[in-house]
Amino acid sequence: MKPLPLLVLCLVLSGCQCGMDVPVPVTLRIRNETSQAIFVDATDDTWGLRVQRRVRGQWYSFVEAPPCECLACGSICDGCACSAPPRPSRVRKLLPSTSIERSWEGIVQVDQTASCRNSSGEIQGCLEADVPPVDETFRLEFCYAVSALSAGPTDGSTPVPGKLPDDAQECVRQEFTPADGVVEVRPLPPPACTEGTECASSGTLCLGGFCTATCPAHVFPALGGAWQVRVLEPEEQGVPGFFSVRVGADGRRRFTGSGTLTSVRYAQETLTLQLARPASPSGEHKASLAFALPSEAALPLQAGEGLTVLVVDASTDLLPENRALTLHDTAGNLLLAADPGQLGAVLGTGETAPFAVTTLPAPVGCEDTPCGKRVFFRSEVRWGTSVWSLDPGQGKDIAGAKATWYALNLANSEYRSDACPLKSVMPYVLVQRRGE
Numbered sequence: 001m002k003p004l005p006l007l008v009l010c011l012v013l014s015g016c017q018c019g020m021d022v023p024v025p026v027t028l029r030i031r032n033e034t035s036q037a038i039f040v041d042a043t044d045d046t047w048g049l050r051v052q053r054r055v056r057g058q059w060y061s062f063v064e065a066p067p068c069e070c071l072a073c074g075s076i077c078d079g080c081a082c083s084a085p086p087r088p089s090r091v092r093k094l095l096p097s098t099s100i101e102r103s104w105e106g107i108v109q110v111d112q113t114a115s116c117r118n119s120s121g122e123i124q125g126c127l128e129a130d131v132p133p134v135d136e137t138f139r140l141e142f143c144y145a146v147s148a149l150s151a152g153p154t155d156g157s158t159p160v161p162g163k164l165p166d167d168a169q170e171c172v173r174q175e176f177t178p179a180d181g182v183v184e185v186r187p188l189p190p191p192a193c194t195e196g197t198e199c200a201s202s203g204t205l206c207l208g209g210f211c212t213a214t215c216p217a218h219v220f221p222a223l224g225g226a227w228q229v230r231v232l233e234p235e236e237q238g239v240p241g242f243f244s245v246r247v248g249a250d251g252r253r254r255f256t257g258s259g260t261l262t263s264v265r266y267a268q269e270t271l272t273l274q275l276a277r278p279a280s281p282s283g284e285h286k287a288s289l290a291f292a293l294p295s296e297a298a299l300p301l302q303a304g305e306g307l308t309v310l311v312v313d314a315s316t317d318l319l320p321e322n323r324a325l326t327l328h329d330t331a332g333n334l335l336l337a338a339d340p341g342q343l344g345a346v347l348g349t350g351e352t353a354p355f356a357v358t359t360l361p362a363p364v365g366c367e368d369t370p371c372g373k374r375v376f377f378r379s380e381v382r383w384g385t386s387v388w389s390l391d392p393g394q395g396k397d398i399a400g401a402k403a404t405w406y407a408l409n410l411a412n413s414e415y416r417s418d419a420c421p422l423k424s425v426m427p428y429v430l431v432q433r434r435g436e
Contacts, residue, residue, distance in 0.1 A: 023106030023131045024178040028140060031099040034189050036214035039148040040100070042092040042159035049185070051104050052139040053132070059139050063109040066127050073126035077116035089163040091148040093156035096214065106178050108132055134179040142185040143171040146204055146213035153368045196362060205363050205375060215366040220376050220392040223411045226269045229340040229427045230292040231323040234311055238286035239279035243309075252346070255311040257287055264301045269293060275307065291325055291338060296395055297408050297429040299327070299336050306330040314346045318421040326351055333403070334432065341412070341426035355405075356382045357428050359412055364391055372417030379409035379428055397433065404433040 028049045032038060040048040052059040066072050068082035094100055109127040118124050132138075144164070151162030176183035190210040193199050199211035207216065221227050234255050236242050243257040263274035272290040279285045289309060293299075301307075308328040315322045324339040324346035337352045339345055349356045358380050365376040381388045381398070388396055390409035398405045407430050414424035 021131065024134050024181075025106050026104045026176070026178055026180065027101055027182045028104055029099055029101035029182065029184045030094060030142060030144075031184050031186050032094045032096055034187055035096055035208075035210060036146060036190050036212040037093050037095045037156065038144045038146055038187050039091045039093055039151065039162070039164060040144050041164055042090040043087050045102065047092065047100055047102060048143050048164075049102065050141045050143075052141055053108060054137065054139070059141075061141070063127055064104055064107065066109060071127050073112050073114055073128045076114045076124055076126045088161060090159040091151050091162035091164060092159045093148075093151075093154045094144075095156045098156070106131065132178065135177050137175055137177055139173055139175050140183050140185055141171055141173045142187075143169050144187055145169045146190075153370065205366060207363060207365065215368055215373070218365040218367070218376070220365060220411060220413075223425065223427065226292075227294050227410060228292065229324075229338045229410065229429065230321060231311060231325045231338065231340070232290045232321075233313065233323065234309070235288045236286065237288065238276070239283040240285075241279070242275070242277070242285035242287040243311075250314075253313040255313070256309070257285075258306065258308040259285065259287065260306050261301060261303050262286075264303055266298075269295055269298075271299070271301075273301070273307070273309075275309065289325075293338055293429055293431075294408065294410065297338070297406060297431045299431050300434050307335075308332075310351060312346050312351070314342070319343065322346060334405075334430070335434070336432070337428075337430040339426075339428055341424075341428065342422060343424055345426060352430065354383055355407075355430055357407075357426075357430070358382075359426055360389060369415070371420035371422075372415045374413050374415050377412045377414070377426075379412045379426060381407045381428075381430070406431050406433055 030040065030047060030049065050061045051064060052061050068084060069075050070080040070082045108130045110130045112126050112128045114124040114126045116124060145168055147165070148162040149165055151160055154160045170188055172185050172188060174183055174185050190212045192209055193206040193211045196206045199206045204211040204213045234243055242259065243255040245253055245255055247253055259275035259277035261273060262276050265272045270290060270292040272288065274286070274288055276284045276286045306329065310326045312324045319342050322340055322342040325336065326334065326347065327336040329335055337347060339347045345357065360378040360380050363375045364378055367374050376392045378389045378391055381390065383398065388398060388407060390396060390407060392409055392411045392413065395406055395408040398407055408428060410427040412426040
């Protein structure tokens with residue numbers, strides 16, 4: 001009869017703990033089956049996985065392998081020294097529906113006392129390898145976080161500089177024996193939420209009903225190029241005085257002027273208007289105004305019609321083109337309101353009447369950028385008792401008794417860090433659908 005292998009023979013014997021001369025390696029695996037990404041400690045390539053042994057009823061982590069050969073009891077008395085520099089802190093991002101693993105070689109390094117003393121005459125501690133029984137119960141502890149300090153954008157393929165926050169880590173534990181060969185741990189599912197305040201303590205966002213630090217894929221458009229609100233500073237020609245200019249209590253300049261359109265020029269998304277009105281005692285007040293909007297928000301205008309123009313200039317040295325614009329017809333009806341919304345709305349509620357535009361507090365998405373985490377919001381448009389909610393990039397026709405307007409939320413969003421001066425934007429356009 002062929003003898004049973006030692007491992008199998010040991011396991012069939014009830015109630016024994018069998019020691020072995022050859023350790024049994026165990027695969028330690030993290031399987032992320034949640035809907036959010038997590039960060040694990042990658043400083044020493046253990047991925048936040050610590051094998052623990054129970055001693056007198058308490059679980060203790062132990063050294064799996066001496067960080068330096070000189071710490072082994074068989075080497076420490078030979079006169080060698082350990083001088084390895086400390087490793088910089090690193091983290092690795094583990095995306096949803098992915099896994100990562102490493103191997104524990106099945107050896108426990110036990111603290112012992114060396115037979116020699118150091119140069120100061122002190123007793124030296126050392127590590128001695130112990131091969132545990134294959135049926136001894138161990139515990140795998142896994143600690144992780146849903147965000148990391150100083151970790152920049154990463155796709156999770158390699159470790160990046162960073163550190164797990166000390167006060168915002170979760171830990172899960174799973175018991176196993178070396179005979180199992182493989183042990184898996186899974187991060188906890190994200191907690192459910194209905195509003196952002198329920199996630200504030202963990203620094204996560206309430207997205208899709210769960211507190212999460214993961215930014216799911218989205219289709220929100222990026223600002224720039226043809227997808228932006230850009231208003232140039234008005235220019236005057238002819239007799240000065242087309243615009244009345246005043247500085248409000250908020251420090252913003254407001255250009256106000258009325259006249260007749262003498263020229264309308266469209267060049268892709270940029271519209272340039274020339275306006276004029278008689279000056280006293282002679283000549284003309286003339287002005288030029290240029291602005292760019294997405295093609296979805298184009299305003300058809302014709303030479304010969306009268307307009308009242310308002311440009312609110314909130315530009316600063318850091319934000320040199322933060323100007324908003326409104327256009328009204330001769331009857332006072334709103335034709336256009338366009339606001340770049342840098343660091344908040346530039347136009348006041350009274351300047352966009354009969355509409356009011358605000359930001360809804362609940363986030364609808366996010367993305368990781370060099371400026372930090374960018375969080376997206378809906379814009380709310382109110383007209384009397386009617387309310388419309390628009391996702392970033394979404395437009396909607398708003399019908400009234402005498403006209404239809406088009407409301408567009410370009411990219412209402414903010415950054416959760418101060419890494420870049422443009423911390424928030426809420427660009428929007430309200431435009432009358434003339435001729436429709």
